[in-house]
Amino acid sequence: MEEKWIEAEGIDVEKIMEEIRKRVEDKKRKGIYKEEEIEDIENVELLPLPDILDVPIVYQPEDLEKSYKGIETLRERKIKELRAIKNSIPQVTGFKRKVKDFVIKIRGKIFPLLKLLSFFTLTDLYDGVQINSSSIESMMGYINESVHYLNVYKEHIKVLHNYVHHITTEITKLKVENDELKVRVKELESRLSFLEDRERALEKETVDKK
Amino acid sequence: MRVHQLLTSLTYGDAISNEALAIKKFLEDEGIESKIFGYYNHPKVSKYFNHYSSYLSESKPEDILIFHFSIGSPVSKIYFQAPAKKIMIYHNITPYNFFKNYHRILARECYKGRLELKKFVDKTDLGLGDSDYNRRELEELGFDNTGVLPIVMDFRKFDREGSRVIRNMFGDDKFNILFVGRVIPNKKIDEIVRFYAVYQKYFNPNSRLIIAGEYRGFERYLNDIYQTIGKYNLKDVVLTGHISFNDLVALYKEADLYLSFSEHEGFGVPLLEAFYNNVPVIAFDKGAVKETMNGGGIIIKEKKFDKVAALIEELRNNESMREAVLRSQQDALKKYSYENVKKILLSHINNLKEA
Numbered sequence A: 001m002e003e004k005w006i007e008a009e010g011i012d013v014e015k016i017m018e019e020i021r022k023r024v025e026d027k028k029r030k031g032i033y034k035e036e037e038i039e040d041i042e043n044v045e046l047l048p049l050p051d052i053l054d055v056p057i058v059y060q061p062e063d064l065e066k067s068y069k070g071i072e073t074l075r076e077r078k079i080k081e082l083r084a085i086k087n088s089i090p091q092v093t094g095f096k097r098k099v100k101d102f103v104i105k106i107r108g109k110i111f112p113l114l115k116l117l118s119f120f121t122l123t124d125l126y127d128g129v130q131i132n133s134s135s136i137e138s139m140m141g142y143i144n145e146s147v148h149y150l151n152v153y154k155e156h157i158k159v160l161h162n163y164v165h166h167i168t169t170e171i172t173k174l175k176v177e178n179d180e181l182k183v184r185v186k187e188l189e190s191r192l193s194f195l196e197d198r199e200r201a202l203e204k205e206t207v208d209k210k
Numbered sequence B: 001m002r003v004h005q006l007l008t009s010l011t012y013g014d015a016i017s018n019e020a021l022a023i024k025k026f027l028e029d030e031g032i033e034s035k036i037f038g039y040y041n042h043p044k045v046s047k048y049f050n051h052y053s054s055y056l057s058e059s060k061p062e063d064i065l066i067f068h069f070s071i072g073s074p075v076s077k078i079y080f081q082a083p084a085k086k087i088m089i090y091h092n093i094t095p096y097n098f099f100k101n102y103h104r105i106l107a108r109e110c111y112k113g114r115l116e117l118k119k120f121v122d123k124t125d126l127g128l129g130d131s132d133y134n135r136r137e138l139e140e141l142g143f144d145n146t147g148v149l150p151i152v153m154d155f156r157k158f159d160r161e162g163s164r165v166i167r168n169m170f171g172d173d174k175f176n177i178l179f180v181g182r183v184i185p186n187k188k189i190d191e192i193v194r195f196y197a198v199y200q201k202y203f204n205p206n207s208r209l210i211i212a213g214e215y216r217g218f219e220r221y222l223n224d225i226y227q228t229i230g231k232y233n234l235k236d237v238v239l240t241g242h243i244s245f246n247d248l249v250a251l252y253k254e255a256d257l258y259l260s261f262s263e264h265e266g267f268g269v270p271l272l273e274a275f276y277n278n279v280p281v282i283a284f285d286k287g288a289v290k291e292t293m294n295g296g297g298i299i300i301k302e303k304k305f306d307k308v309a310a311l312i313e314e315l316r317n318n319e320s321m322r323e324a325v326l327r328s329q330q331d332a333l334k335k336y337s338y339e340n341v342k343k344i345l346l347s348h349i350n351n352l353k354e355a
Helices: A014-031 A033-043 A063-086 A093-107 A110-120 A123-209 B015-029 B041-046 B052-058 B078-081 B104-118 B132-142 B164-170 B189-203 B219-231 B245-254 B269-276 B289-293 B305-317 B319-336 B338-352
Strands: B005-010 B036-041 B049-051 B064-068 B085-090 B126-129 B146-148 B173-179 B207-212 B236-239 B255-258 B282-284 B298-300
Touching: A014 B305, A033 B189, A033 B305, A093 A110, A123 B164, A123 B219, A123 B236, B005 B015, B005 B052, B015 B036, B015 B041, B015 B064, B015 B338, B036 B041, B036 B052, B041 B049, B049 B052, B052 B078, B064 B078, B064 B338, B085 B132, B085 B189, B085 B338, B126 B132, B126 B338, B132 B146, B164 B245, B173 B189, B173 B245, B173 B269, B189 B207, B189 B219, B189 B305, B207 B245, B219 B236, B255 B269, B255 B305, B269 B282, B269 B289, B269 B319, B282 B289, B282 B305, B289 B298, B298 B305, B305 B319, B319 B338
Parallel strands: B005 B036, B005 B064, B036 B049, B064 B085, B085 B126, B126 B146, B173 B207, B173 B255, B207 B236, B255 B282, B282 B298
Antiparallel strands: none
16 A cells, blocks of 8 residues: 555545545556656755855875975986995905005106106197086086076976966866856846736736726 | 843744744733833834833843844844843744755855853853743853743634635645745755655645745745656746735635745744644754644654555545544644733743842
8 A cells, every 4th residue: 555645634644645646547557658768866965056166176286396305316316326326336455556656656756757758748638628617517507508598497387386286276167167157147148037927917917907 | 120121123923023923012011111122123112112222221130131032143242231130032933954065155144143052151141942842042152141932822813714725726636735834954844855755655645735825035946846746847836936825815715734844943833823824733853843833733853755645535534533633733723822922921020039
């Protein structure tokens, strides 16, 4: 038996429910509607417009800073690795070390003679080193300049990052405002239509009076 | 003994102000001195109004103070300080979850309102709800002494023709289904519109749905309603927006049925207005609806659209059923008679005086 879903004093609820059941069954039997159609309409989920207050300020400058810090950390780690490689070059010890110290001592004593002997033969090499040195200096200047530009770009990226986030937020807010304005337009249209009907009724009333 | 009232604003036409003025009249009829103190007032009722700042200098321990609770009221602090015995009348706060998807600020206010209400527990000698549903809420909050005072309804104001223009607009042969109330989510107007899509398409094409109530401030919910109207291509749904009282009377006069799917009502004044205007009422059983209807009209326990539509068709075509429903509605109104409410109020006051 159907559960009592109506309450009313002074009427035969059971009888009314039976009449309702017959009406509903009759409509379904005639194929006027299907149970599923009604259920679809009953279970529609509302999708409210987003609230402008719900649009978050998503920009978090610390994210960018974190990524820069990450790059710095990576660089420092690389330097440490290079130092470790340098320190890992094996040092000469024992007999070989003693011979090496002796040769360095002798070489120190005869160094002016070696310098004289090599003076004429090493001029070309010296010039070459000079040229290389100036090239390295100009290269260093170029690298420094590049680093400067890199820093400038880094700042630009920060600013752009900021802009992109703000633009995204503002566009979202504009979309929400636009949707709200559309509702206002509909509201006004509805009001206007009501007032037009009212005007017609008023006209009819006035004409009838005359 | 003097019985004064305290409220945020005394205006013209709203339910709380009407009740405050009616209570003043009840008391004065019994020879009890009564003044209304508040924060704002409408010029039309200024002769009854006293500014709340002057209350404390007048208040005495043997007096009784009736406070009409409203959220964030600046007059609450006077209520807390007053030496008089205190009655608080609670007209309910809509649960915040109805508003959280549509009006975050109002949702927050409603949430805060319920917290604020707890501050009154120890300061109140008698908590009155305008329905037992509201009284139970007070009890759950911790109020020891509670009672019910139905809203004072002056139905005589409906004894008129109403706007002839509105009556011309809607007085055709269409079956008018009416709902009166603000277009807010707890009233479930979106469900009424979806129900109407079923009713008009499969049961009665020669019908009209009229939603009479203010919709400003809830545009996002209104958008959902417009979307629904658009989706089902509904032609005869009228959203009137705010209307004058004269228009409202005309709408009741032209309505063939009052339908409510509301999921939260602290009382439900329009249900009784429909009763008075001989409009058969079908309402979903939630909040204080059943209690307010007091055995009148038809209560539904489920919102099965095709079954409700068939029920309306039964009511439309079965004259004896319609007459029985209207009779039950007229009987139900007796509870809200001026004399009955006056008797209840005076008994609360006497009990408190003797306590």
